[in-house]
Amino acid sequence: MIHAFIRRDRASRLRALVAAASLASLAGCGVFGVASKVGEAIEVEKKVEVLAKYRGLENKTIAVLVNAERGVLYEYPTVVPNVAGNVAAGIRAKVSGAQVLDWRESLNWTYRTPSWNTLPLGHIAEELGVDRVVIVDIFEFRLHPPGNRWIWDGMAGATIGIVERDSIDPDAFAEEYSVSVKFPDVKELSRESAAEEGIQTGLVAKFTQTVNKLFYDHLEDKYPNKRLKG
Numbered sequence: 561m562i563h564a565f566i567r568r569d570r571a572s573r574l575r576a577l578v579a580a581a582s583l584a585s586l587a588g589c590g591v592f593g594v595a596s597k598v599g600e601a602i603e604v605e606k607k608v609e610v611l612a613k614y615r616g617l618e619n620k621t622i623a624v625l626v627n628a629e630r631g632v633l634y635e636y637p638t639v640v641p642n643v644a645g646n647v648a649a650g651i652r653a654k655v656s657g658a659q660v661l662d663w664r665e666s667l668n669w670t671y672r673t674p675s676w677n678t679l680p681l682g683h684i685a686e687e688l689g690v691d692r693v694v695i696v697d698i699f700e701f702r703l704h705p706p707g708n709r710w711i712w713d714g715m716a717g718a719t720i721g722i723v724e725r726d727s728i729d730p731d732a733f734a735e736e737y738s739v740s741v742k743f744p745d746v747k748e749l750s751r752e753s754a755a756e757e758g759i760q761t762g763l764v765a766k767f768t769q770t771v772n773k774l775f776y777d778h779l780e781d782k783y784p785n786k787r788l789k790g
Contacts, residue, residue: 607779614722614735617775619657620691623666624648625684627677628698639701641667642764643771647696650772661690681723682730693723695733696771700740703759710751714743714763720771737774741766 626644633640641663648663669688670676676684685693700717704710717740721733743763744754
């Protein structure tokens with residue numbers, strides 16, 4: 561009788577252990593699934609350090625000049641001063657020891673010198689009295705796709721040239737870079753969905769931030785085109 565009770569008790573405990581193990585196994589699958597999602601989210605949100613492409617602005621006096629195609633100047637007259645101001649401010653804030661000529665002074669100099677972009681580069685640096693000149697030459701700035709003003713699809717593109725007054729050949733760019741950005745990131749955004757001023761402001765901000773990042777170390781998304789939905 562006692563032996564029968566012990567056998568039944570052992571069997572009962574064995575069934576309980578099997579059930580517990582099964583539950584643990586099922587729970588484990590859920591935990592691993594959640595852990596996988598968490599791991600994916602962490603990976604997607606990771607940042608990577610991007611080194612400056614050009615470090616020659618550190619501890620230098622600098623002027624920022626902006627040129628644009630006539631069509632851009634006609635349709636968006638505020639773009640040149642806004643880009644000049646934002647790039648100058650970014651360099652002043654982020655580049656160690658940079659002494660940036662007031663962008664309004666640089667802009668006024670270009671107004672007083674209509675053919676400034678045809679002058680020898682070294683002469684421009686001498687005229688402005690600086691060690692370096694950052695020239696942003698905007699070849700494209702638009703808020704819509706060509707021929708379609710019912711959709712917001714901004715694009716800004718430019719070449720950025722660096723003049724080194726103390727280089728062996730100050731009349732040649734020491735470095736040149738191409739920058740192109742789009743704004744907004746939303747596809748097929750209708751004209752009624754946003755104001756033109758907001759789209760233009762956003763495009764200028766994204767463009768000038770991209771230009772400024774050429775000159776200092778910074779963090780960027782490891783996967784800029786991948787975002788978890790939810």
